Amino acid sequence: MHTERSERSAMLLSKNIQMSDNAFTALKEMIYERTGIFFSDNKKSLLENRLSRYIEDNGYEDFEKYIDILKYSPSRDKEFSALYERITTNETFFFRDVNQLQAFETDVLPMVVKELEGKGIKKMRIWSAACSTGEEPYTLAMLIRNRISQIYNSGWDIEIHGSDISEGVLNSARVGEYNNYSIRNVPPQYLDRYFVKNGNGKYGVRPEVKGMVRLSNINLFDEAKLRMFRGMNIVFCRNVLIYFDDMAKKRVIANIYDSLAPGGYLFIGHAESLFNISRAFKLVNINNVLIYQK
Ligand SMILES: C[S@@+](CC[C@H](N)C(=O)[O-])C[C@H]1O[C@@H](n2cnc3c(N)ncnc32)[C@H](O)[C@@H]1O
Numbered sequence: 001m002h003t004e005r006s007e008r009s010a011m012l013l014s015k016n017i018q019m020s021d022n023a024f025t026a027l028k029e030m031i032y033e034r035t036g037i038f039f040s041d042n043k044k045s046l047l048e049n050r051l052s053r054y055i056e057d058n059g060y061e062d063f064e065k066y067i068d069i070l071k072y073s074p075s076r077d078k079e080f081s082a083l084y085e086r087i088t089t090n091e092t093f094f095f096r097d098v099n100q101l102q103a104f105e106t107d108v109l110p111m112v113v114k115e116l117e118g119k120g121i122k123k124m125r126i127w128s129a130a131c132s133t134g135e136e137p138y139t140l141a142m143l144i145r146n147r148i149s150q151i152y153n154s155g156w157d158i159e160i161h162g163s164d165i166s167e168g169v170l171n172s173a174r175v176g177e178y179n180n181y182s183i184r185n186v187p188p189q190y191l192d193r194y195f196v197k198n199g200n201g202k203y204g205v206r207p208e209v210k211g212m213v214r215l216s217n218i219n220l221f222d223e224a225k226l227r228m229f230r231g232m233n234i235v236f237c238r239n240v241l242i243y244f245d246d247m248a249k250k251r252v253i254a255n256i257y258d259s260l261a262p263g264g265y266l267f268i269g270h271a272e273s274l275f276n277i278s279r280a281f282k283l284v285n286i287n288n289v290l291i292y293q294k
Helices: 004-013 021-035 041-057 063-072 076-087 098-118 136-145 167-175 188-194 246-259
Strands: 122-127 156-164 195-197 203-205 212-217 232-237 260-268 284-287 289-293
Touching: 021 041, 021 063, 021 076, 041 063, 041 076, 041 136, 063 076, 063 195, 098 136, 098 260, 098 284, 098 289, 122 136, 136 156, 136 188, 136 212, 156 232, 167 203, 167 212, 188 195, 232 246, 246 260
Parallel strands: 122 156, 122 232, 156 212, 232 260
Antiparallel strands: 195 203, 260 289, 284 289
């Protein structure tokens, strides 16, 4: 699991095993083909730092041996899963980008409720598509519980899905315990209501919130698995497109488009854009927050 801070410490701890240029090319191509995550040529030492210790700890002689294992070993799926844990950047926190969350809560949610009610439907599906350690889907669950309790308590079935490619971060999300850094943006009334301070000094998400979120391992490049993720009314895919090149962004956004119900909404990171990536969405501006609608 990586943040910018842990990257610095990892660099200090590393490494004896060096990565050749050929190994870098082979690895970055494998990673790109499977995940869309793009390591440009100036990121060789970043990849080397993230993997050399793992290779050493597992007794593989060098990067070439590791690549053989990724290609041919019967346990390659497990190896790829371990690889994803090492190459992904998982920075996240509760109540990230409050302007977007406010647009979600005060505008998008009521619009979706109204539209579905008009059709006699009382089921809504929300998906946090690269949820890392769970702060994003749990934030959405808290907003839904707190601010629209009338809706939540009036027979609505609200499914919130959180998914990520990395099993390590999903396991942390399943535990649902967070440090001060993760909760730094949580408004005090939410902290009181939806967290419990544990003996270990961490903040646990209360069971009623945890129980609203279903977590699963989904690679946004895996079209076969994504076919099970259809009919989403609102999708959050924030701060993950930045790791992809344009081709990969196009593929992932097309997959998300297919997962959305007609009229469904997509939130991407506030610094991200679908310019030159997709023209399939209508752009909706809510108090200067840009949201994409299918
Ligand atoms: C920086 S975090 C963003 C977390 C959260 N959405 C937020 O904005 O706070 C990016 C996440 O994207 C995940 N990710 C990267 N490539 C992915 C892929 N191909 N499929 C699914 N998740 C992916 C990473 O594992 C990481 O947890």
